[in-house]
Amino acid sequence: MGFDFNNPFGSITELLTSLLINLGLPQPLVSVILAVVGAGILAGVTLTTAGVFNIWLERKIGARFQDRLGPNRVGPFGLFQGIADAIKLTLKEDITPTGADKVVFNVAPLLAVMSVVGLWAVVPFAPQLIGADLNVGVLYVVAIGGVGTLSVIMAGWSSNNKYALLGALRTVAMLISFEIPMVLVLLVPTMLAGSMGMVAIVNGQDVWFLLLAPVAAFVFFVSSLAEVGRTPFDLIEAESEIVAGYNIEYSGMKFGMFMVAEFFHSFTIGALFTVLFLGGWRGPGSETYPILGLVYFVAKTFFMYFIVMWIRYTFPRVRIDQMMALNWKFLTPLALVVVMATAVVDKLALSQGWPRTPVHLALNGTLVLLTLGLMQAYARALRRRVEGMRQPEAGEIAGAAVGPGS
Amino acid sequence: MIPLSWYLILAAGLFTIGLFGVLARRNAVAILMSIELMLNAVILNLVAFWRYGQPVDISGQVFAIIVFAVAASEAAVGLALILSIYRRRSTVAAEDINMLKW
Amino acid sequence: MTAMQAVFLLLGLVTFISAVMVVVSPQLIHAGLWLVLTLAGVAGLFVLLEAPFLAVVQVVIYIGAIAILIIFAIMLTRRMLRDEGRQLNSLWAGALVVTLILYAVLVFLILQEPSLAAASQPIQAESSVLLADLGRALVDVDRFILPFEVASVLLLAALIGAIYVARPMMAGEDRERQE
Amino acid sequence: MLDQWIFVAALLPIGLVMAATPIVAGQLLAPRKPNDIKLSTYECGVETVGDTWVQFKVQYYIYALIFVIFDIEAIFLFPWAVAYNQLQLYMVLEGVLFILILAGGLLYAWRKGALEWL
Numbered sequence: 001m002g003f004d005f006n007n008p009f010g011s012i013t014e015l016l017t018s019l020l021i022n023l024g025l026p027q028p029l030v031s032v033i034l035a036v037v038g039a040g041i042l043a044g045v046t047l048t049t050a051g052v053f054n055i056w057l058e059r060k061i062g063a064r065f066q067d068r069l070g071p072n073r074v075g076p077f078g079l080f081q082g083i084a085d086a087i088k089l090t091l092k093e094d095i096t097p098t099g100a101d102k103v104v105f106n107v108a109p110l111l112a113v114m115s116v117v118g119l120w121a122v123v124p125f126a127p128q129l130i131g132a133d134l135n136v137g138v139l140y141v142v143a144i145g146g147v148g149t150l151s152v153i154m155a156g157w158s159s160n161n162k163y164a165l166l167g168a169l170r171t172v173a174m175l176i177s178f179e180i181p182m183v184l185v186l187l188v189p190t191m192l193a194g195s196m197g198m199v200a201i202v203n204g205q206d207v208w209f210l211l212l213a214p215v216a217a218f219v220f221f222v223s224s225l226a227e228v229g230r231t232p233f234d235l236i237e238a239e240s241e242i243v244a245g246y247n248i249e250y251s252g253m254k255f256g257m258f259m260v261a262e263f264f265h266s267f268t269i270g271a272l273f274t275v276l277f278l279g280g281w282r283g284p285g286s287e288t289y290p291i292l293g294l295v296y297f298v299a300k301t302f303f304m305y306f307i308v309m310w311i312r313y314t315f316p317r318v319r320i321d322q323m324m325a326l327n328w329k330f331l332t333p334l335a336l337v338v339v340m341a342t343a344v345v346d347k348l349a350l351s352q353g354w355p356r357t358p359v360h361l362a363l364n365g366t367l368v369l370l371t372l373g374l375m376q377a378y379a380r381a382l383r384r385r386v387e388g389m390r391q392p393e394a395g396e397i398a399g400a401a402v403g404p405g406s
Numbered sequence: 407m408i409p410l411s412w413y414l415i416l417a418a419g420l421f422t423i424g425l426f427g428v429l430a431r432r433n434a435v436a437i438l439m440s441i442e443l444m445l446n447a448v449i450l451n452l453v454a455f456w457r458y459g460q461p462v463d464i465s466g467q468v469f470a471i472i473v474f475a476v477a478a479s480e481a482a483v484g485l486a487l488i489l490s491i492y493r494r495r496s497t498v499a500a501e502d503i504n505m506l507k508w
Numbered sequence: 509m510t511a512m513q514a515v516f517l518l519l520g521l522v523t524f525i526s527a528v529m530v531v532v533s534p535q536l537i538h539a540g541l542w543l544v545l546t547l548a549g550v551a552g553l554f555v556l557l558e559a560p561f562l563a564v565v566q567v568v569i570y571i572g573a574i575a576i577l578i579i580f581a582i583m584l585t586r587r588m589l590r591d592e593g594r595q596l597n598s599l600w601a602g603a604l605v606v607t608l609i610l611y612a613v614l615v616f617l618i619l620q621e622p623s624l625a626a627a628s629q630p631i632q633a634e635s636s637v638l639l640a641d642l643g644r645a646l647v648d649v650d651r652f653i654l655p656f657e658v659a660s661v662l663l664l665a666a667l668i669g670a671i672y673v674a675r676p677m678m679a680g681e682d683r684e685r686q687e
Numbered sequence: 688m689l690d691q692w693i694f695v696a697a698l699l700p701i702g703l704v705m706a707a708t709p710i711v712a713g714q715l716l717a718p719r720k721p722n723d724i725k726l727s728t729y730e731c732g733v734e735t736v737g738d739t740w741v742q743f744k745v746q747y748y749i750y751a752l753i754f755v756i757f758d759i760e761a762i763f764l765f766p767w768a769v770a771y772n773q774l775q776l777y778m779v780l781e782g783v784l785f786i787l788i789l790a791g792g793l794l795y796a797w798r799k800g801a802l803e804w805l
Contacts, residue, residue: 146572
């Protein structure tokens with residue numbers, strides 16, 4: 001069995017499998033060992049990237065957005081800043097506050113990291129290079145995200161602190177609210193690809209789903225930004241309102257784990273967006289040279305990550321009532337309409353033999369125009385109401401001003 | 407291979423634990439949690455019978471999903487009722503909730 | 509004992525013990541977290557039963573939604589986060605006896621039926637095919653279209669009912685605040 | 688199918704261990720000099736007043752409630768979406784009807800003001 005350069009990842013797996021079987025191990029045990037090794041490599045590489053490289057990248061790019069230099073002391077370009085941070089956090093005293101529920105308090109940060117690492121099991125990096133090609137991949141992502149919600153509520157409750165609990169409740173209310181448009185909009189790629197498996201979704205994207213369903217992509221992106229708790233939705237840690245949110249009592253490496261989970265998560269949504277809407281590893285030449293597919297995937301993911309950072313350093317934080325209104329009165333109805341319209345129009349287009357891409361583009365354009373029109377009408381009505389309320393007020397003030405003078 | 411009876415014994419265990427919770431817990435929310443346990447035992451039974459019966463016939467899974475929907479509705483309405491009673495009577499102990507009894 | 513059986517026993521043990529903890533743990537929040545572990549164990553069993561869709565649904569619905577709802581309700585219905593007083597009512601001993609007898613009878617009946625112990629898993633169709641079949645079955649006029657649409661009506665009724673029950677409390681809250 | 692899940696079963700514990708390792712390292716390396724003030728609840732330098740319990744708004748529960756219902760709705764629709772390519776138009780319309788019925792619920796919640804953050 002030679003090494004097939006057109007299928008390097010499959011070949012490596014085969015080589016390892018045959019090697020272990022030749023050592024006299026039974027087949028099931030070999031697949032378990034391979035899974036453990038693969039999972040270890042995956043978790044190690046991604047967590048190190050997130051913990052060391054992404055934090056450096058984010059600080060550096062953030063600094064450039066704000067016309068600063070950013071970290072530049074430790075190593076070339078400050079590249080080892082993340083390692084220095086990690087060492088610092090490790091050496092900090094780890095305080096468990098009095099009255100805390102010790103077990104729950106300690107398990108919460110572990111669950112937070114696990115929920116993000118678990119997401120990578122279904123991300124296809126390149127042809128043949130995927131942890132687990134589950135045929136329920138899309139829902140698996142949602143399910144593992146739910147574990148993250150649980151870790152927030154555990155952290156907030158076990159800290160025995162008003163602000164932590166209040167912060168946790170707000171965070172959970174926000175996370176679950178934004179899960180609705182996200183889940184609904186995930187129906188669109190599922191429908192277009194006819195499968196929930198991530199590999200099938202990538203294979204189905206002869207035309208990127210971003211072009212077929214731009215509105216769905218927009219809703220998914222906004223709601224996953226909120227899921228991560230990134231600006232403009234970082235109410236999770238609104239210092240001015242709830243001190244520091246659910247992880248206020250955490251210190252040392254336990255806090256570090258929450259931080260790593262957050263950074264890692266925003267990188268992960270870049271990867272998920274890439275897989276679901278940007279064609280994953282697909283690109284010119286990636287079919288013949290899978291290595292190229294990996295390059296495409298990483299490039300697209302970092303591009304999306306850059307956009308997340310761009311948004312973070314550009315927009316101010318929204319208020320929680322605005323945020324809930326955005327979710328329940330804008331994103332959720334929009335997601336419902338997108339799902340229904342896509343389902344009906346795609347079926348009609350197929351039965352009438354219309355070309356798929358233009359039809360979907362036209363549909364999405366119409367949806368955008370309709371939404372904008374509705375919003376404009378609503379804003380007009382609101383303005384009229386505000387003016388109507390102001391009119392008598394202005395008269396009173398004028399009358400009052402005239403009164404004493406006359 | 408795992409015999410079907412193992413699943414059934416486990417599901418029966420979950421069901422009876424839930425039943426004990428319903429009969430013995432004082433807190434209404436705890437009773438609701440026990441009911442969720444019992445419903446889960448039912449779902450486990452349905453799925454096990456589906457798998458060992460005729461997996462090509464999908465009806466077992468359909469039943470299970472419908473039970474999920476029922477469980478969610480039941481939890482939502484039940485907890486809303488408990489919250490409402492708590493507001494009026496400041497109690498969540500099931501034996502104190504006796505407005506309909508006289 | 510095969511590897512599958514070992515995995516089953518492990519999952520079953522976790523599920524069983526955490527289920528017991530749900531009903532005996534004195535702190536309600538702990539009971540809620542034990543419930544989450546029980547539900548996760550059952551999700552693992554669904555994976556073993558080769559029903560991956562139901563396994564993820566179990567996690568999404570039960571752990572991601574119902575457990576959160578229950579934990580919210582626990583937090584809303586307590587003056588303090590620490591419990592005090594008895595958690596079990598006066599009938600608990602009788603309840604224990606009844607349920608133990610019931611369990612013994614159930615296990616006895618299951619073990620009596622030899623076909624249950626002998627039943628083995630038939631070869632299953634490709635799981636993605638099953639999933640598409642499930643989707644088709646739900647909207648097929650000859651199969652489950654009625655339960656499907658009735659489920660949506662049930663959910664609508666639950667939504668309206670629960671909001672209706674919970675809303676007056678919000679109004680009351682406002683009044684309290686104004687006073 | 689099950690062999691795919693082995694990877695998930697391996698990855699999740701590995702994720703836990705990877706998170707636990709630095710924490711344990713911190714426990715071993717970090718200084719440990721607890722005192723009452725350090726361990727007290729963090730609250731802007733003021734002594735903690737009362738219990739951790741605060742009167743939470745029922746609104747939190749209402750959001751969770753609407754979330755549960757719509758989560759179930761999405762779950763029902765996923766098999767429908769997977770089978771989408773094999774469905775006829777009327778079957779797709781049945782799914783749309785399902786969504787519309789629940790959209791009525793959203794409308795009700797909206798009209799009742801259950802979506803407002805008070």
